[in-house]
Amino acid sequence: MTHQYKDITYSLTRSRRKTASIYIERDGSVSVLIPEELSQADLELMLERKRTWIYRNLVEWKDLNATRIQRDYVNGEGFLYLGRTYRLRLVEDQGVPLKLKDGRFCLRADFTRNGNPDKAFRDFYRDKGKERIGKRVDHYAARIGLTVKAVKVMELKNRWASCNPEQHLVNFHWKCMMAPPTIIDYIVVHELAHLFHPSHTEAFWNEVDKVMPDYREKKNWLRIHGAGMDV
Ligand SMILES: [Zn+2]
Structure with a gap:
């Protein structure tokens, strides 16, 4: 359910938190x-103060998403895997729907005709991701x-990722496998730090910094290139 404040449309979640935060989602x-007990007047005051920030970030989001790429399943089309682009080759005889072979993504041609090529890619990233990200x-x-x-x-x-601190579970989007290995590491560290600190507080970033002192570069890379990672 969405709410409106002047020309800002937003979704609102009240929970047992101490501070309020605003995010531009992907x-x-x-x-x-916001905290459960925050009044409507205080909420509007916060939105008013944050209006410029919200506008600036929405504009930035639009710029980044202008780079979103629509890929076609034709010979020669490039697909990302671990930060590198591999060209697509449609093949007739192949056991699995999709595999990497001789520097090419080999996709069984029947998947483009009557199958679901998106699914072949998603399954590929998921299977490879389970192994690599797990490690x-x-x-x-x-x-x-x-x-x-x-x-x-x-x-x-x-x-990119989510977690359940009570049950010690972490989930990653299959798209992570399109990013370079160092960026995947950043997403992993970021999510693990969330097991200790649910929101992006100073304590949270300190935790990330302890194991990955150059995390800012990676965070920035993801912000710039993230939108282009899709199938
Ligand atoms: Zn986070």
Whole structure:
């Protein structure tokens, strides 16, 4: 459900948190998270103070999304995997729907005709992601001193990753596998830090900084290139 304040459309979540935050989600929508007891007047005061910030970020979001790429399933089309672009080759005889071979993404041609080529890619990223991201989670969880019970790679709505601190679960979007390995590591560290700190507080960034002192560069890379990562 969306709300309106002047010309800002936003979704509102009240929860047992101490501070309020505003996010521009990956789909360009505005999310407002506030403490349960915050009054309507205080909420509007906050939105008024943050109006310029919201506008600036929405404009930035639009710029970034102008780079979103629509890919076609034809020979020679480029698809990202671990930060590199691989050209597509349609093949007739192949056991699996999609595989990387000789520096090409080989897609079984019948998938473009009557199958679902998007699904072939999603499944590929998910399978590879489960292995790679799982290992990186183990690596960083050990360094941070955390136990993670399960790692899932899945379709997540407008997020790179999500977590459940009570159950020690972390989920990653299959699109992470399009990013370079160092960026995947940043997404992993970021999400693991959320197991300690649910929101982006100073304590949260300190936790990230401890294991990844150059995280700012990676965060920025993701902000600039994230929108182009899609199939
Ligand atoms: Zn976060």
